[in-house]
Amino acid sequence: MRVLVVSQHYWPESFRINEVVESLREAGCEVTVLSGQPNYPRGEVFSGYKALSWGVERHPSGYEIYRVPLAPRGRGRALGLVANYLSFVFGAASFGAWLLRRKxxxxxxxYGVSPILQVIPAIALRTTCRAALVTWVQDLWPQSLxxxxxxxxxxxxxxxxxLVRWIYRRNDLLLAQSEAFVSTIRALSGRTEVVYHPNPGERAVGEESACTPAxxxxxxxxxxxxxxxxTVQALETILDAAEQLQRDSKGEQLQRDSKVHFTxxxxxxxxxxxxxxxxxxxxHNVALPGRFTPDQMPAIFAQADALLVSLVRSSIMEQTVPSKVQAYLAAGKPLIASMDGEGARVIREAGAGLACPAEDASALxxxxxxLKSASVADRQAMGQAGRDYxxxxxxxxxxxxxLIGHLGDAVRKRVGRQESRKREA
Structure with a gap:
């Protein structure tokens, strides 16, 4: 199957779609990627790339990545983000269409992370490329705005x-990363089929590594x-909890390994x-060591006593399962979910840890x-339950x-509709 992946963000940026592409290729698909110039998350174009350049590069694994001009995100302010989003839509629909004109x-x-607007150039490309169109919805618009x-x-x-309704209805199939997304997407999608398809875990997570931890x-x-x-990770809640734990521990004679430390x-x-x-x-109990590559994360997770996921309190966040949840479950460590809704449900259902209300520092x-007071055996049992789930x-x-089955179904249905129109003509 010949697959064109359209994603504003792609390698060397760290997004789950990177590994999905590798998995598709290993399964026998012929994959090409259309993306922008890498600049996430710091908002600065990566070394070796230029914001206004366009062309094709070859990934180290051997497949082609077509790059289009893009305005960097900058510091994440509204105007910078708008320019970033719209520049990709324009660049992919114009430069991308030209680069792929013979494909x-x-x-x-x-790969439908925010903004869903990036589907617009794919709608244009589906005609010139003569392809079915499938969007994997990772975020709900306009709710996330x-x-x-x-x-x-x-x-x-x-x-x-x-606009979202218009975009959804021009797809052959919509995939929803959360079961809770399905009803919301269906309300706008018309006759377009909507299917639940979760984010997979990172392939490296859960694998043992002999390397020295980064x-x-x-x-x-x-x-x-x-x-x-x-903005949606409820970071204030984490700091408030850390401050409370640090304050409560003052004056007590605690062993170094009995203190709580957030990284x-x-x-x-x-x-x-x-x-x-x-x-x-x-x-003093909070560290911000920066960003590490996906292949470095298993060795970091292996040292953790608990893995934390947090989100702000809102109806849209209740429907979301952050992709880190899958990575955490694979790591075989207990989870703490400071969040409501679907993500917390997954962790409770798995028996993989504890969940508490979003934005509630005391509950965290x-x-x-x-969890700290639990026995080592109990924490290990939670970790194993998470890995089994x-x-x-x-x-x-x-x-x-x-996923290949979903893509194949979309192709077959599109071909069937085209043949039906020919017979009617």
């Missing part, structure tokens, strides 16, 4: 909803958060704010304290086979 594909597969605070005007949100954690009860440090691994729009807050509050402190629901090879 033919069976299916165009859009409202939650992040970038758009508050009701009229604008209504217009965005109309980061060595301090002797303590180590709680590790990994991923984007942005926030990653980068994002709020990293500078985090650094300032940690310094202002004097939080209680969850950390309970991962193998059943999120294992990459299994989900790749399922």
């Amino acid at each position: 033919r594909f069976d299916v165009i597969f859009v 409202e939650v992040t605070g970038y758009v508050k005007n009701a009229t604008v949100l209504a217009l965005v909803e109309r 980061l060595v954690l301090k002797p303590a009860f180590n709680v590790v958060f990994a991923g984007n440090l942005g 926030l691994v990653g980068d994002g729009s709020r990293r500078n704010w985090l650094q300032e807050e940690v310094k202002r509050r004097g939080l 402190v209680d969850a950390v304290t309970v 991962y193998n059943k629901h999120f294992e990459p090879v299994m989900l790749t086979d399922r």
